[in-house]
Amino acid sequence: MTATDFIVARGDFETCKTIATTLPDSDALPHDALLVKVDRFAFTANNITYAVLGDEAKYWQLFPAPNGFGNIPVWGFGEVIASKRPNVPIGERLFGYFPMATHLVIEATDVSKRGLRDGAAHRQGVAPVYNAYARVSGNPDYAGRQGDYQALLRPLFMLSLLADDFLAENDDFGARTVLLSSASSKTAFGLAHLLHTRGRKVVGLTSANNTGFVSSLGCYDNVVIYDRVTSLPSDTPAAFVDMAGNSALRATLHRHFGDRMKCSVRVGLTHRATDADEGELPGAKPRWFSAPDQIRKRAKEWGPGGIEQRFGAAWSGFEPLLEKCLTVVESRGPEAVRQVYLDTLKGRIPPEQGHMLSLLG
Numbered sequence: 001m002t003a004t005d006f007i008v009a010r011g012d013f014e015t016c017k018t019i020a021t022t023l024p025d026s027d028a029l030p031h032d033a034l035l036v037k038v039d040r041f042a043f044t045a046n047n048i049t050y051a052v053l054g055d056e057a058k059y060w061q062l063f064p065a066p067n068g069f070g071n072i073p074v075w076g077f078g079e080v081i082a083s084k085r086p087n088v089p090i091g092e093r094l095f096g097y098f099p100m101a102t103h104l105v106i107e108a109t110d111v112s113k114r115g116l117r118d119g120a121a122h123r124q125g126v127a128p129v130y131n132a133y134a135r136v137s138g139n140p141d142y143a144g145r146q147g148d149y150q151a152l153l154r155p156l157f158m159l160s161l162l163a164d165d166f167l168a169e170n171d172d173f174g175a176r177t178v179l180l181s182s183a184s185s186k187t188a189f190g191l192a193h194l195l196h197t198r199g200r201k202v203v204g205l206t207s208a209n210n211t212g213f214v215s216s217l218g219c220y221d222n223v224v225i226y227d228r229v230t231s232l233p234s235d236t237p238a239a240f241v242d243m244a245g246n247s248a249l250r251a252t253l254h255r256h257f258g259d260r261m262k263c264s265v266r267v268g269l270t271h272r273a274t275d276a277d278e279g280e281l282p283g284a285k286p287r288w289f290s291a292p293d294q295i296r297k298r299a300k301e302w303g304p305g306g307i308e309q310r311f312g313a314a315w316s317g318f319e320p321l322l323e324k325c326l327t328v329v330e331s332r333g334p335e336a337v338r339q340v341y342l343d344t345l346k347g348r349i350p351p352e353q354g355h356m357l358s359l360l361g
Contacts, residue, residue: 041076
């Protein structure tokens with residue numbers, strides 16, 4: 001039995017291809033292993049960030065590929081089609097982190113009624129969330145369009161929630177205006193929604209082409225295009241959450257606000273090609289936000305289920321916005337996946353679209 005994998009050159013992301021990989025027969029699966037058919041997965045600009053940070057954050061090790069290539073992790077759904085694990089039947093539906101592929105063998109461990117983990121050796125040493133699979137058979141929250149929203153936005157909204165929590169616990173570092181670059185990105189407008197809900201003034205920074213979409217979201221108090229950021233009042237303490245990774249924009253904002261730039265946090269790399277060392281900047285020193293660190297901190301402080309409970313409450317307030325602003329586009333087959341991947345890589349996906357893909361024909 002063979003699987004189809006979509007892989008990219010780690011040194012040149014525009015070079016990509018599909019390959020056939022050999023899977024074990026169901027009878028030859030190792031003890032406690034599952035053979036899972038990956039039937040649909042989400043693909044967003046965040047997946048490009050996984051590729052950019054593939055070595056640094058160990059994303060490339062999760063789903064091994066031939067030398068010089070990598071398999072970009074994606075969030076999606078799979079169906080168990082062969083099982084050597086008691087109490088995980090054929091037909092079980094799983095939600096979690098998958099390769100861009102048609103199949104995956106999972107070494108099932110820590111199996112409970114709600115989920116399981118992949119205990120494969122090469123998948124250790126990363127944040128536990130990347131090895132966890134929810135058992136979602138019969139769960140309406142993970143079916144149909146609601147399931148698409150989970151795949152497209154749940155991981156990104158968790159990042160939004162953790163970033164908002166980090167800012168809130170520090171009283172936004174004394175800032176009363178929060179600037180978000182790449183304001184049309186799904187992580188950015190999730191964070192904007194949370195900031196707006198707790199009464200902070202939120203300024204969305206975006207390209208001219210995306211101003212209409214960003215303005216329509218209703219969670220930004222002001223929308224400014226990138227080449228006009230110096231028109232912003234600079235006499236108010238500000239925090240900058242950088243989703244773009246654009247060093248020129250970051251430097252311009254720091255120099256414009258000076259010592260009133262109270263916090264500068266890097267979250268994303270949507271403008272990966274423009275990132276560079278900008279040297280010493282006035283105001284708060286730019287730093288990376290670590291979602292895993294925030295998860296570990298809150299898991300310890302809030303106890304079992306604490307993060308999930310807060311996420312659920314926040315998600316229920318966010319989901320209606322998705323129904324209003326997001327159009328889900330479905331594509332199947334290797335060529336369709338390749339096209340969406342390249343369009344995402346080159347920034348050609350309209351912000352109102354969310355893409356659900358499958359390598360299955």
